[in-house]
Amino acid sequence: MFESVLITIATAATPLLIAAIGELVVERSGVLNLGVEGMMVMGAVTGFGVAITTGSPWLGVFAAILVGAAFALLFGFLTLTLVTNQVATGLALTLLGLGVSGMIGEAFIGLPGVKMSPWVIPVLSDIPLVGRFLFAQAPLFYISILLVIGVSYFLFSTRAGLTLRSVGDNHDSAHALGIRVIAVRYAAVMFGGACAGLAGAYLSLVYTPQWIENMTAGRGWIALALVVFASWRPWRVLAGAYLFGAVSIGQLHAQVIGVSVPSQLLSALPYVATIVVLVLISRNRRLTMVNTPACLGRPFVPAR
Amino acid sequence: MKKLVMALAASTAALAFTAAPAAAQDKTKACWIYVGPIGDFGYSYQHHQGLLDVEEHFGDKVETAYLESVPEGADAERAIERFARSGCDIIFATSFGFMDPVQKVAAKFPDIKFEHATGFKRDHPNVATYNSRFHEGRYVQGVIAAQISEKGEAGYIASFPIPEVVMGINAFMLGAQSVNPDFKVKIVWANTWFDAGKEADAAKALLDQGVDVITQHTDSTAPLQVAGERGIKGFGQASDMIKFAPDTQLTSIVDDWGPYYIERVQAVMDGSWEQQDVWGGMKDGHVVMAPYTNMPDDVKAAAEAVEAKIRDEGFNPFTGPVYKQDGTLWLEEGEVAPDGDVLSINFYVKGVDDQLPN
Numbered sequence: 001m002f003e004s005v006l007i008t009i010a011t012a013a014t015p016l017l018i019a020a021i022g023e024l025v026v027e028r029s030g031v032l033n034l035g036v037e038g039m040m041v042m043g044a045v046t047g048f049g050v051a052i053t054t055g056s057p058w059l060g061v062f063a064a065i066l067v068g069a070a071f072a073l074l075f076g077f078l079t080l081t082l083v084t085n086q087v088a089t090g091l092a093l094t095l096l097g098l099g100v101s102g103m104i105g106e107a108f109i110g111l112p113g114v115k116m117s118p119w120v121i122p123v124l125s126d127i128p129l130v131g132r133f134l135f136a137q138a139p140l141f142y143i144s145i146l147l148v149i150g151v152s153y154f155l156f157s158t159r160a161g162l163t164l165r166s167v168g169d170n171h172d173s174a175h176a177l178g179i180r181v182i183a184v185r186y187a188a189v190m191f192g193g194a195c196a197g198l199a200g201a202y203l204s205l206v207y208t209p210q211w212i213e214n215m216t217a218g219r220g221w222i223a224l225a226l227v228v229f230a231s232w233r234p235w236r237v238l239a240g241a242y243l244f245g246a247v248s249i250g251q252l253h254a255q256v257i258g259v260s261v262p263s264q265l266l267s268a269l270p271y272v273a274t275i276v277v278l279v280l281i282s283r284n285r286r287l288t289m290v291n292t293p294a295c296l297g298r299p300f301v302p303a304r
Numbered sequence: 305m306k307k308l309v310m311a312l313a314a315s316t317a318a319l320a321f322t323a324a325p326a327a328a329q330d331k332t333k334a335c336w337i338y339v340g341p342i343g344d345f346g347y348s349y350q351h352h353q354g355l356l357d358v359e360e361h362f363g364d365k366v367e368t369a370y371l372e373s374v375p376e377g378a379d380a381e382r383a384i385e386r387f388a389r390s391g392c393d394i395i396f397a398t399s400f401g402f403m404d405p406v407q408k409v410a411a412k413f414p415d416i417k418f419e420h421a422t423g424f425k426r427d428h429p430n431v432a433t434y435n436s437r438f439h440e441g442r443y444v445q446g447v448i449a450a451q452i453s454e455k456g457e458a459g460y461i462a463s464f465p466i467p468e469v470v471m472g473i474n475a476f477m478l479g480a481q482s483v484n485p486d487f488k489v490k491i492v493w494a495n496t497w498f499d500a501g502k503e504a505d506a507a508k509a510l511l512d513q514g515v516d517v518i519t520q521h522t523d524s525t526a527p528l529q530v531a532g533e534r535g536i537k538g539f540g541q542a543s544d545m546i547k548f549a550p551d552t553q554l555t556s557i558v559d560d561w562g563p564y565y566i567e568r569v570q571a572v573m574d575g576s577w578e579q580q581d582v583w584g585g586m587k588d589g590h591v592v593m594a595p596y597t598n599m600p601d602d603v604k605a606a607a608e609a610v611e612a613k614i615r616d617e618g619f620n621p622f623t624g625p626v627y628k629q630d631g632t633l634w635l636e637e638g639e640v641a642p643d644g645d646v647l648s649i650n651f652y653v654k655g656v657d658d659q660l661p662n
Contacts, residue, residue, distance in 0.1 A: 001512050008508045012501065102341060109343045112548045208500040208526040210548065213343035217499040248502075252509035255492045256459075263465075263493035263661045 005249065006133040010141060011207055013245030015040075015199040017144045019223035020230070020237045021151050022195020027227055028155060029188035030168035030295035034090025035075055037220025038097020039193050043068045043200025045101040048113055048211040051204075057116040061140070061201045068197020069190045071097060076189040080182050083299045094220070102213045113209035116140070138206045140198070145238075147195070152234040164188060168293035171300040181300050196220065225274055231281055231291040240277070247273050334358060334569050335392035336370040337383055339399035344498055346523025346542040348372060350559040351398045351421075357562030358569050366569060376401025384409045388416050394572045396565065397421065400466075406431060417577050419568060422468065424647070429579050434564060437585030438468075439475035439646075440614050441557030441593055443621035445519055445539050446479025447610045448554050448596075450487045451603045452537055453517045457488040459510030461520040461527055463497050465661045467649050469521050474653045475621045476519060479610070481655060490515055491658040500526040511536060517554075528552055537598055544594040555607070556594040563589050583643060586615035622646055627654040 019036055026033050043064035051060030075093050078084045118138050125135040155161040167174045167184045175181050203219070204211055222244065230236035251266035259266075282288055336355050340348035355368055369392065374383045380402045387395050388409055394417040397406045403423040410418045410428045418431045426433055449458045458480065462469050473491065480487040490513065492506040503520065507527035510518055511534050519539040520527045525548040531538040532552035540546070540556025564584060571577040584590035593611055596604045613619040624635030629652040635641055652660055 004508070004512050008505060008512070012505055015501075102343060106343060109349070110345050110543075110547065203501065208504050208524070208529065210500065210525055210529070212345060212498075212500055212524055213341035214498075215500050217496075217501065219501070249505055249509065252492055252506050253513065256490050256509050256513040258490075258657060258659075260659055264495060267493070267495040 026192035035093025039196035043197030047201030064201035072193020354561030381405035450483035459515035
């Protein structure tokens with residue numbers, strides 16, 4: 001049972017983790033994209049549609065990544081090239097994604113989906129207690145962990161990562177140094193979109209293999225909160241996503257066992273936990289300032 | 305330029321005025337307001353199937369319109385009023401939370417008929433209410449669950465602690481206890497009608513804690529799919545979900561609103577529409593059981609017998625003796641609970657292993 005609970009937690013945490021790690025890169029480049037939910041739901045419907053039409057979940061995953069990135073490109077064009085307001089555009093992207101996915105998805109309603117089968121690593125998966133949790137999961141679980149490792153390495157150990165962070169921290173200086181601010185931001189925004197699309201595909205191909213309108217059910221917003229929660233640090237995103245997953249699964253178990261706490265309160269626990277941690281890390285204002293990308297949400301218009 | 309715009313506006317307005325009565329004369333316009341998307345494959349989806357039944361039945365004689373995902377509250381009033389102004393002859397507001405908005409708009413448009421699902425307010429003569437006795441189906445599910453479960457314990461994924469859901473849990477329990485008096489049920493409140501991921505997690509939690517049959521009062525197919533992966537049986541919700549769980553679904557309660565909608569639209573056409581409060585069940589064809597599958601023949605026979613008893617003999621699941629959770633007597637031997645009491649029920653019957661959130 002312990003192992004099975006661990007796996008359930010991983011299932012709940014993985015889509016949040018994938019979407020959040022993408023948004024982290026976007027925000028590190030100084031762009032605030034509130035459209036995660038919209039890109040995610042587009043990924044979910046595309047992943048489902050392509051997988052069911054072709055019979056291949058992998059094609060679904062790739063299509064979801066492409067569509068997520070394409071949606072992000074639209075966001076990039078509006079906010080980076082046309083310099084529209086990022087908050088408003090992000091919200092519009094969410095609304096657009098929810099609407100368009102509902103329209104495309106109408107044909108898929110009531111169809112059983114294709115489930116991506118797990119990768120079971122022989123021998124290792126037989127390790128008691130954690131074997132199946134670590135070595136018998138859906139491929140996207142491994143990808144989510146690799147993404148965290150990769151993003152962490154990229155941001156803090158490569159020159160390109162330094163460039164991206166410098167764009168996010170002071171776009172004017174970066175521009176003066178000859179860095180193509182807008183190009184870097186386009187790349188970051190599209191990476192974020194690709195991740196959101198992938199997270200959506202996880203929902204419709206692994207978590208609950210089916211398409212239902214609005215099936216992201218606010219997970220894009222939680223991913224956004226996780227980025228702040230993690231103070232823009234990749235490993236903390238991982239910790240945050242699993243903490244959130246653990247609390248949301250834990251409260252269900254508490255209900256089944258019959259803990260006499262009102263279920264509404266238990267349901268609110270993951271959100272309460274998020275707020276508590278946010279308050280704790282915001283205590284030290286200077287430390288928060290150090291991690292926050294200084295140009296977050298500020299439009300960049302090069303001086304002519 | 306401004307004048308031109310004014311003139312245009314005036315002429316379109318004039319067009320609208322001339323067009324509306326003409327359309328109203330030869331066609332009856334029926335309108336629906338849904339709380340969720342029609343793509344939920346659950347509650348709103350089934351209401352929309354009812355709309356399609358109306359279209360199919362009346363063909364050219366009827367014109368339909370619908371608005372989906374209308375939030376309960378102030379927005380609903382605007383949506384209903386918009387429909388009222390657009391020439392609808394009858395408006396079906398299909399969620400509990402549309403109750404007060406319906407009364408308000410109905411007062412302004414006495415010639416338009418309003419039908420409100422699952423509510424109880426009929427402040428004006430042009431408002432009717434309707435609901436279905438879904439708990440009849442849950443009683444049948446209980447009878448099946450008690451025979452399928454080896455541990456004598458079911459898992460129940462519930463949405464919100466409102467009377468509709470509580471009466472469902474109680475009916476399920478009474479059905480199960482009619483087979484196995486010691487039957488137990490574990491309840492998880494998901495606090496959502498519709499979040500596939502959360503419902504799946506709730507199902508996993510229940511199965512990890514050892515129940516060996518599950519049922520749900522939330523709208524997605526996710527719990528059934530989870531049960532299928534673990535080789536456990538379960539019940540569908542609101543629509544026939546057999547496609548999602550061909551080896552898992554035992555049966556499902558199907559909300560069939562079509563017959564009621566056809567009847568009411570017909571009444572508007574005939575001019576015989578009157579205010580009423582309908583709580584239809586199996587005998588009216590409002591509650592239909594999906595085919596009994598994935599169960600032994602004797603269980604199937606027992607289920608069919610109970611269904612027939614409810615449908616044909618008018619058996620009420622809330623027939624005494626029934627004890628409340630705390631052991632006090634609710635209904636005496638042979639006593640049938642009045643509909644009013646059931647519609648406002650806020651306690652569990654004996655054997656439910658949960659504390660009712662309030």
